[in-house]
Amino acid sequence: MEKIDVHTGRAVPLRASNVDTDQIIPAVYLKRVSRTGFEDGLFAGWRGSDPDFVLNRPEHSGASVLVAGPDFGTGSSREHAVWALRDYGFRAVLSSRFADIFRGNSLKGGLLTVLLPQEVVEKLWDMVEADPTTEVTVDLVNREVRAPGVQEAFELDDYTRWRLMEGLDDIALTLGHTEGIAGFEQARQRWLPVTQ
Amino acid sequence: MRRPDLTIATEDHNVPTQDLLAPIADPVSRKQVETLRKNCSDFGVRLHPMGDIEQGVVHVVGPQLGLTQPGMTIVCGDSHTSTHGAFGALAFGIGTSQVEHVLATQTLPMAPFKTMAVTVNGTLRPGVSAKDIILAVIAKIGTGGGQGYVIEYRGAAIESLSMEARMTVCNMSIEAGARAGMIAPDQTTFDYVRGRAHAPKDEDFDAAVEHWKSLRTDEGAVFDAEVVLDADELSPFVTWGTNPGQGVPLDASVPDPTSFEDPTARAAAEKALAYMDLAPGTPMRQVSVDTVFLGSCTNGRIEDLRTAAEIIRGRKVADGVRMLVVPGSMRVKEQANQEGLGRIFEEAGAEWREAGCSMCLGMNPDQLQPGERSASTSNRNFEGRQGRGGRTHLVSPQVAAATAVRGMLSSPADLVSL
């Protein structure tokens, strides 16, 4: 996993609430068996049907920070939503509310999701719309977001932050506790089902 | 892989629901299914492939086999894993990397969830179902209302539900934003589990029941949030928009976006109505559909098929309407055929398919065409969920059946006058 500490990049304003994962990446793209190359599926419905959709506007090409409306990532648990955002080039998504599963997936998958008050989101929207070259900094070291006239702290637990900064993978961390897992398994009730 | 003996796989999302013997036409789906088969054989995981009697939607198959039991922790790479919470199991959907993590370690590092009690008092009126309960809950708390919570559904109306109906309620917890939904195990639960292929046998069953009885929430427990509903006030519910929280009673009309005070909700309503091609003020009952889909892990169980068949028996699917009836599993199909339900659907002019997720999502050949409108017993009415440009109204099996007959969103009561 790629390490993240301080990321600075241009931002895309996505003025929509309740953007579900079916919009982020439609189901047809989930049938691939690979784990990369999902950038073509990102917002495919909107990109395909609406020439005015933000990601179709040339002034936002190459942006790496997505500033989204509330309840971003609702719906299906597909992790492809995170992969598509990351493969497209986004390193961070800012919103005033994320769906739980999406948030969990993103923090595990090295896409930094940052919770900000809605006023700050609105301010960033206005700013980026007025000047698409505006740069936004997401600083994991100091846990704050910065842009011209904006300096806003965000919360992220120490453990997740450490993992993201180290680029560490969960499985390796858990395998350090193999004895504890084996102990737990010994205590399993005898009537509980097995599949074989 | 740590515990193949605690793992099961089935083919559901992208399989066709007819011509099972023909190779899967879509090369990407075919590759995915082939990859699953190879992986299961390489790692010794039990798989129910297309054509197998136990094949079907994973959330129908687990309970049916008796693999879902009270007190268990169950995860699956699908958000509707919350269905299994109907048994008093902690069951939730996980992402692909978490699936990897579970396969490798049989554990998952997690932060504790918050708790929410959704109490449904009273008694459901005839024609009103579990689906209407959960759609009303979602409309009340919103699609983000359950975020961070595990919901416990309780109260007299919940206790009187069958296991199938409890699964419908828990299934859609995720549509309220909650990670999981649970119902305390009781006699209804024990009776459902008893005798199933993987249920505990003899003294083990008694010992298990003793333990299961202890799994109830303590008297006077405090929840982080509480919601109360009265079942007597509920009526058949239907969605008008593009998220499951955008619903109204079937008796009502398409809402006017300007009636929403919250600007975000207003904008969302405007966008939804444009996508759904609905004018504010149109009575929901006057909305006509092209397709009716009865199936999915929300409403593809035997009881759902029975209820719908009851309504459709001796009637015909309206001209110009296509009705797809897709059993949740091949076992459900077998049982439905034994009970003569399959014939009832076919005689009415519906298509009686093989098991799978089918038109619940546009990932297999069963899809809506752009602009087509469906009444669907599934769980998501997102833009394009049932096929690009498709328009979905979520409904109960009763409403689906009545709608198929009238060709317009309807409740069974509307058929009496036909």
Ligand code: SF4
């Ligand atoms: S029936 Fe629909 S919701 Fe259920 S598992 Fe299949 S695709 Fe998901």
